[in-house]
Amino acid sequence: MSNSSHHVPAIVIGRLPLYLRALTQLSSEGRRVTSSQELSEKLGFSSAQIRKDLSYFGEFGKQGTGYEIEYLEKSLREILQVHHLWDMVLVGAGDLGHALANYDGFESRGFRIVAVFDANPSKIGKQMAEWQVQPMEELDKTLRERNVNVAIIAVPAGAAQAVADELVEGGVRALLNYAPTTLSVPPKVKVYHIDPVAGLQSMTYYL
Amino acid sequence: MSNSSHHVPAIVIGRLPLYLRALTQLSSEGRRVTSSQELSEKLGFSSAQIRKDLSYFGEFGKQGTGYEIEYLEKSLREILQVHHLWDMVLVGAGDLGHALANYDGFESRGFRIVAVFDANPSKIGKQMAEWQVQPMEELDKTLRERNVNVAIIAVPAGAAQAVADELVEGGVRALLNYAPTTLSVPPKVKVYHIDPVAGLQSMTYYL
Numbered sequence: 001m002s003n004s005s006h007h008v009p010a011i012v013i014g015r016l017p018l019y020l021r022a023l024t025q026l027s028s029e030g031r032r033v034t035s036s037q038e039l040s041e042k043l044g045f046s047s048a049q050i051r052k053d054l055s056y057f058g059e060f061g062k063q064g065t066g067y068e069i070e071y072l073e074k075s076l077r078e079i080l081q082v083h084h085l086w087d088m089v090l091v092g093a094g095d096l097g098h099a100l101a102n103y104d105g106f107e108s109r110g111f112r113i114v115a116v117f118d119a120n121p122s123k124i125g126k127q128m129a130e131w132q133v134q135p136m137e138e139l140d141k142t143l144r145e146r147n148v149n150v151a152i153i154a155v156p157a158g159a160a161q162a163v164a165d166e167l168v169e170g171g172v173r174a175l176l177n178y179a180p181t182t183l184s185v186p187p188k189v190k191v192y193h194i195d196p197v198a199g200l201q202s203m204t205y206y207l
Numbered sequence: 208m209s210n211s212s213h214h215v216p217a218i219v220i221g222r223l224p225l226y227l228r229a230l231t232q233l234s235s236e237g238r239r240v241t242s243s244q245e246l247s248e249k250l251g252f253s254s255a256q257i258r259k260d261l262s263y264f265g266e267f268g269k270q271g272t273g274y275e276i277e278y279l280e281k282s283l284r285e286i287l288q289v290h291h292l293w294d295m296v297l298v299g300a301g302d303l304g305h306a307l308a309n310y311d312g313f314e315s316r317g318f319r320i321v322a323v324f325d326a327n328p329s330k331i332g333k334q335m336a337e338w339q340v341q342p343m344e345e346l347d348k349t350l351r352e353r354n355v356n357v358a359i360i361a362v363p364a365g366a367a368q369a370v371a372d373e374l375v376e377g378g379v380r381a382l383l384n385y386a387p388t389t390l391s392v393p394p395k396v397k398v399y400h401i402d403p404v405a406g407l408q409s410m411t412y413y414l
Contacts, residue, residue, distance in 0.1 A: 206380075
């Protein structure tokens with residue numbers, strides 16, 4: 001097993017945000033130290049798994065004393081590169097776009113919406129939270145001027161691939177996709193698919 | 208490694224819906240056979256991982272001929288228990304609730320919203336997609352009469368735990384949680400947390 005961060009399996013990377021979320025919660029409760037056992041109970045992964053995942057990135061815990069929450073939290077933020085804010089565009093100003101524009105959990109965890117776009121003339125110019133909805137024709141300019149790397153796609157399934165293509169063309173390298181469809185993107189671009197049904201199906205197995 | 212379905216790690220169960228989604232897409236494209244290599248390219252897990260995951264549940268593929276899509280799809284639906292429809296309540300009739308009520312990907316994949324609830328008097332009685340929003344006072348009755356096991360929580364963070372408690376009290380055993388907060392539930396209850404920031408953070412690692 002390599003210790004180089006270049007060989008960390010994607011599945012491990014996918015768990016780091018959950019560790020970070022749990023640590024942030026513990027720290028908001030005034031806690032200073034935790035253990036892989038406690039994280040295991042909170043998250044449902046085995047404590048051996050958690051220790052193994054974290055060991056890819058260094059020695060965070062000591063036998064018998066556990067993990068220092070503040071240090072581990074800071075380290076995970078740096079590993080995930082969310083110790084600074086990522087500018088993000090939101091495409092789609094429907095109900096879901098509204099909900100996302102009003103979601104107040106982005107900035108504290110490393111992300112900030114800088115502009116909102118929609119193709120529907122009836123939505124363009126409308127105020128949505130603190131943003132005025134802009135036409136898709138403005139998208140490319142915004143992406144390039146602000147060097148935006150991250151985008152949220154909250155458009156209907158039929159429009160999502162074309163939106164993804166425009167975003168990628170404009171330099172976006174990470175897409176959070178709410179549209180119920182699979183997107184084709186170049187290998188250098190990451191897609192995270194928010195799929196409520198996959199979440200539901202992973203629970204019905206146990207019912 | 209046990210072959211008993213009682214000992215399948217949760218992490219494996221969590222990947223089955225993604226396999227199912229990919230198979231359904233292939234089958235909608237008229238395909239009949241696939242391979243762990245092709246699924247690997249579509250999903251980003253290694254083909255060895257995919258073969259190992261599926262081997263928990265039987266012998267689905269043959270060396271050299273791959274997987275029969277229709278058979279594997281049907282088997283995964285049965286394993287995940289989504290070969291029949293689960294009745295589901297939606298709590299929260301805000302922007303996100305609206306988006307979920309209009310989401311048309313539930314029924315084809317095993318779920319059906321049967322009622323929508325909100326605590327806000329200004330929302331109660333309003334039509335939302337095909338449902339009339341009901342007051343929270345009606346929740347328990349609906350859960351018991353229809354024997355509902357699955358619910359979606361789309362309320363603000365501050366209200367989510369109380370809603371979860373009511374749902375669990377009424378017999379719900381699987382919660383899809385959109386509220387940006389961790390929920391405490393009894394061990395028999397499953398929670399799947401839709402966390403857009405965790406998705407974003409799992410991508411910024413690579414940027």
